[in-house]
Amino acid sequence: MDLSRNGHPNTKPAPKAVVGRVSLYLRQLESLQRQGLTKTSSHQLGEPFGIKNAQVRKDLAFFGQFGRPGIGYHINDLILVLRRILGVDKDWPLILVGLGNLGRALLRYRGFQSRRFHIVAIFDTDPKKIGQTYQGVTVEPLDALRKGIAAHKTSLALLCVPADAAQRVADLMIAVGIRGILNFAPVPLAVPPQVSVIAVDLSIQLENLAYKVQGSLDGVSWAG
Amino acid sequence: MDLSRNGHPNTKPAPKAVVGRVSLYLRQLESLQRQGLTKTSSHQLGEPFGIKNAQVRKDLAFFGQFGRPGIGYHINDLILVLRRILGVDKDWPLILVGLGNLGRALLRYRGFQSRRFHIVAIFDTDPKKIGQTYQGVTVEPLDALRKGIAAHKTSLALLCVPADAAQRVADLMIAVGIRGILNFAPVPLAVPPQVSVIAVDLSIQLENLAYKVQGSLDGVSWAG
DNA sequence: TAGATTGTTAATCGATTAACAATC
DNA sequence: TAGATTGTTAATCGATTAACAATC
Incomplete structure (x- = not known):
């Protein structure tokens, strides 16, 4: 093409x-x-x-x-x-794995919908969350991942689990066919070459910002 | 030095x-x-x-x-x-402006605290939010910005307001002495050269991920 | 000693910018 | 026509990688 x-x-x-x-x-x-x-x-x-x-x-x-x-x-x-x-001339179904603070915020994030990205399934391990419905989508256990991905023909995932679970969950997602991961966990993911990962690491970004500001602040007493 | x-x-x-x-x-x-x-x-x-x-x-x-x-x-x-x-060998006080979904998620984000970034003040325009306390910090009106920044000697800000308010609020923050902005609004900010901005644009990141995945998916029927 | 690993220089590679003929 | 702006080539600039003497 x-x-x-x-x-x-x-x-x-x-x-x-x-x-x-x-x-x-x-x-x-x-x-x-x-x-x-x-x-x-x-x-x-x-x-x-x-x-x-x-x-x-x-x-x-x-x-x-x-x-x-x-x-x-x-x-x-x-x-x-x-x-x-x-590739944004078509709809992209997304799955969201890990429904913590950040996961819930992403669920309501307007910027995704306006770009034809839609969260079609949510997965978590917490029994208290499983079965609950957020924004019209019911939270499923991690075991349901394969079925959920197949049902929605999903290639992209938002990974919002804690750092120590990130690699394990990523492996699982890749095993069931996910091809792209937006990784919000502050750990590097090891993935096979056919899988793409983009890391969204807010503390690294903030660190870089602090470095830039520090340079311009050096020797300058605080006052503006 | x-x-x-x-x-x-x-x-x-x-x-x-x-x-x-x-x-x-x-x-x-x-x-x-x-x-x-x-x-x-x-x-x-x-x-x-x-x-x-x-x-x-x-x-x-x-x-x-x-x-x-x-x-x-x-x-x-x-x-x-x-x-x-x-520059992360010392504490960095932060202000958070705009307490929407994302703002609330950032407030509870662990990655900041562990890197000595602390949200010390929250600002919003919504009268229903002003006066409420989140994570031990009371929400103040935008007019209190100058006072709040001076009190906490803050140089860095998290900007989480809607796109159409972002530039106006950024101008305000810069006028009262903010030197670095982590911008979550999906609009480019025009700022003077002594101010640093890092844009965190999730839909752009997701768009880039989709492009990468699209390439590797081309002509491949969905199945994994 | 032999093996490991540094800091640095030189070689390669890629990305940005400038310049300009071609076009409307 | 004169002015604006393209696509593209050439020149510049910067970033990455390889190589290696020096060191432990």
């Missing part, structure tokens, strides 16, 4: 950094669309994120030729093509 | 990527310490994250010389020095 409109055999997988930025461009395009605009430029697409116009063009060029010299990009068209490239 | 033990005037700021990885090494060091080990190697430090030994040594070399040829690194010593470099 050739995802580009013109040219480009599109053989090599896109670099991770490119995909991340294309997601941002899509956000900006949708924002411009809501503002009622119909066309845009590489400058306008990258500007809110501090990305240079040449970078935007290079990133898009990876997937095909979508603009017109002297004119720019047609917003509606580019939204459709980028959604298709990123 | 020279953060390294020996050599290195330590002038240039560390590349962002280096700092991120050093955080990971610190995690691994703490894990090895809990296992009762006393020394380690560049190989062992990077292995769980798929980082090569040469990369680990290069990253550490940025801050100084901490190992001994033929021996490796002393775990306890390296933990102390990396904590100091990253």
Whole structure:
């Protein structure tokens, strides 16, 4: 399947950094669309994120030729093509494993639904939680994982269990066919090469933020 | 102040990527310490994250010389020095602005406390929430921001308000002296250069995961 | 000693930016 | 036409990896 409109055999997988930025461009395009605009430029697409116009063009060029010299990009068209490239032109069922504080917050998170990600099953080991219904979905025991994944044809999982259970649960998920894991547990997961993991580690992010602020704060007495 | 033990005037700021990885090494060091080990190697430090030994040594070399040829690194010593470099050898008071689902989950998140990040004040605009106490902290109105930040000498903020309020609240926080923002709202923030922002955008992360999985799924019928 | 492992230099690789002919 | 903006090539920049003398 050739995802580009013109040219480009599109053989090599896109670099991770490119995909991340294309997601941002899509956000900006949708924002411009809501503002009622119909066309845009590489400058306008990258500007809110501090990305240079040449970078935007290079990133898009990876997937095909979508603009017109002297004119720019047609917003509606580019939204459709980028959604298709990123795979968000269809629904993605998700499972949520581990219904702690974070799990419950994710369950109500608006950002997922608006991007066609839907939590279709919840799993936990706590007998008090099993059988309860949250946001219209009933919590099932971990043993029901295989059946649940098959029923919903799910490839993606949100892993929100405690650190010491994370690898064990991940192994289980992979064994029953999960291909992508958004890992909220603060431990590195060992997974086979066909499985993708993205780690969401808030304390690492906060640590990096503290480092940056520390540098600019050095020798400066607190006052602002 | 020279953060390294020996050599290195330590002038240039560390590349962002280096700092991120050093955080990971610190995690691994703490894990090895809990296992009762006393020394380690560049190989062992990077292995769980798929980082090569040469990369680990290069990253550490940025801050100084901490190992001994033929021996490796002393775990306890390296933990102390990396904590100091990253700035997590001291307490960091945080403010939390926006007490929605995510805000409440962050309030109970264990990963922050264990890294000496403490939420010392909570702000929201909802009159029903103001005055309520969560985890020992009373919710205050946004007008109390300046006073609260001064009282706690806070530089860091968790921004958990809805997208359409994010920029306005960020401007307010910056005006009263906040220097670092962990932004959970799915919008880019425009901030002056002396302020650092790290965006935590779960739907972007999930989108990137879907892209990776889509590639490996292409043409493969669902079955596992 | 032989084996392990460092810090650092050199070589490789990839990513970003600038420049520009082509196009509207 | 003049001005704007593309896609792409070339130049720059930075980051990763390999190699190795020095050290324990």
